[in-house]
Amino acid sequence: xxxxxxxxxxxxxxxxxxxxxxxxxxxxxxxxxxxxxxxxxxxxxxxxxxxxxxxxxxxxxxxxxxxxxxxxxxxxxxxxxxxxxxxxxxxxxxxxxxxxxxxxxxxxxxxxxxxxxxxxxxxxxxxxxxxxxxxxx
Amino acid sequence: xxxxxxxxxxxxxxxxxxxxxxxxxxxxxxxxxxxxxxxxxxxxxxxxxxxxxxxxxxxxxxxxxxxxxxxxxxxxxxxxxxxxxxxxxxxxxxxxxxxxxxxxxxxxxxxxxxxxxxxxxxxxxxxxxxxxxxxxxxxxxxxxxxxxxxxxxxxxxxxxxxxxxxxxxxxxxxxxxxxxxxxxxxxxxxxxxxxxxxxxxxxxxxxxxxxxxxxxxxxxxxxxxxxxxxxxxxxxxxxxxxxxxxxxxxxxxxxxxxxxxxxxxxxxxxxxxxxxxxxxxxxxxxxxxxxxxxxxxxxxxxxxxxxxxxxxxx
Numbered sequence: 001x002x003x004x005x006x007x008x009x010x011x012x013x014x015x016x017x018x019x020x021x022x023x024x025x026x027x028x029x030x031x032x033x034x035x036x037x038x039x040x041x042x043x044x045x046x047x048x049x050x051x052x053x054x055x056x057x058x059x060x061x062x063x064x065x066x067x068x069x070x071x072x073x074x075x076x077x078x079x080x081x082x083x084x085x086x087x088x089x090x091x092x093x094x095x096x097x098x099x100x101x102x103x104x105x106x107x108x109x110x111x112x113x114x115x116x117x118x119x120x121x122x123x124x125x126x127x128x129x130x131x132x133x134x135x136x137x
Numbered sequence: 138x139x140x141x142x143x144x145x146x147x148x149x150x151x152x153x154x155x156x157x158x159x160x161x162x163x164x165x166x167x168x169x170x171x172x173x174x175x176x177x178x179x180x181x182x183x184x185x186x187x188x189x190x191x192x193x194x195x196x197x198x199x200x201x202x203x204x205x206x207x208x209x210x211x212x213x214x215x216x217x218x219x220x221x222x223x224x225x226x227x228x229x230x231x232x233x234x235x236x237x238x239x240x241x242x243x244x245x246x247x248x249x250x251x252x253x254x255x256x257x258x259x260x261x262x263x264x265x266x267x268x269x270x271x272x273x274x275x276x277x278x279x280x281x282x283x284x285x286x287x288x289x290x291x292x293x294x295x296x297x298x299x300x301x302x303x304x305x306x307x308x309x310x311x312x313x314x315x316x317x318x319x320x321x322x323x324x325x326x327x328x329x330x331x332x333x334x335x336x337x338x339x340x341x342x343x344x345x346x347x348x349x350x351x352x353x354x355x356x357x358x359x360x361x362x363x364x365x366x367x368x369x370x371x372x373x374x375x376x377x378x379x380x381x382x383x384x385x386x387x388x389x390x391x392x393x394x395x396x397x398x399x400x401x402x403x404x405x406x407x408x409x410x411x412x413x414x415x416x417x418x419x420x421x422x423x424x425x426x427x428x429x430x431x432x433x434x435x436x437x438x439x440x441x442x443x444x445x446x447x448x449x450x451x
Binding site for chain 2: 003004005007026027029030031032033034035036037038039040043044046047050051053054055056083084085132134
């Protein structure tokens with residue numbers, strides 16, 4: 001009698017204190033039927049990766065407004081790899097210049113949603129691209 | 138695959154344990170094979186339930202307790218349950234927000250769980266999940282229920298020691314006389330005790346315990362005043378939890394509790410297996426036709442259920 005749910009960690013790494021965007025995304029994902037683990041502000045990459053592992057999530061959504069995305073996003077992906085995990089989808093949003101997107105993608109970030117992206121677009125992307133990890137292969 | 142996972146859980150591996158919890162939560166068939174291997178290694182941990190109204194301070198209390206246990210080098214597992222939306226099936230699990238102090242401690246395993254429609258204050262999977270954390274070697278397992286009202290008391294079946302958290306100023310004293318969560322407490326915590334109604338609430342609770350005859354029993358639930366955000370009263374709670382555990386062991390009540398749990402577990406497993414067996418044997422087309430019959434008032438569901446069961450069970 002299985003009921004497979006997609007689980008997503010929504011996290012805010014770094015020092016900026018604005019979590020409205022993260023909360024809006026968390027809520028929209030919930031409305032779309034996902035199980036969202038929300039961890040709050042000021043998370044270190046270590047905390048985020050630990051939470052993702054313990055919660056066995058299928059994706060991590062990162063919200064960064066501080067400008068530190070080029071450091072924080074790759075750091076998280078690197079830590080995941082160090083723990084032997086390469087199948088958690090990492091996506092992000094926030095104030096991220098278009099010029100930085102190719103670099104972030106080359107580091108393994110699956111998608112970046114910049115300001116002005118309709119929430120529905122992000123949700124559709126998640127629906128299409130994130131499946132339960134234990135069912136992939 | 139399942140053999141490897143269970144071996145890793147027994148060694149305390151976080152990634153493997155997280156995956157096993159997922160298989161259980163999703164009700165996948167591998168989970169049962171893994172549980173068979175883990176079960177003999179369970180029964181060592183002390184399981185503590187924390188329950189109370191939404192906003193009572195459960196997660197804050199839990200995180201402070203983790204801190205005290207870690208100071209003594211005890212390994213801690215947390216199962217934090219939050220509600221699933223009845224409309225979308227989604228959930229926001231936010232108990233971790235207040236537990237981030239322990240976010241990188243390898244000996245603290247925190248898992249957020251959604252109720253997925255299960256009533257009673259827990260998820261259906263919480264029982265087996267606690268077993269897995271037990272098998273992975275945790276000394277203390279804290280199960281935090283959803284914010285409950287009056288009747289979500291499933292936690293007493295699962296926990297050895299149940300902590301009920303109350304806050305002053307919610308409703309009149311009649312609320313406290315009602316049956317339900319007040320009867321299950323091994324320990325009462327009156328949190329946010331800097332509020333003016335605190336002492337009246339404690340007095341009301343004392344009267345209530347007296348009236349219910351709880352004071353003459355071997356274990357009288359202590360009432361502890363706390364301000365969890367400031368860590369005030371947490372040492373006392375920890376001590377009360379230890380005292381209760383000692384009392385359970387000394388009095389033989391722990392054995393009784395464990396026996397009752399095993400019985401409940403076995404019943405649940407039988408029911409679950411039976412359910413699967415029955416529904417796997419019912420032909421979908423036939424089922425649809427029978428439902429049509431009921432919908433058009435040609436037949437009643439009771440007679441049809443009797444027919445189906447007798448054809449399967451004989």
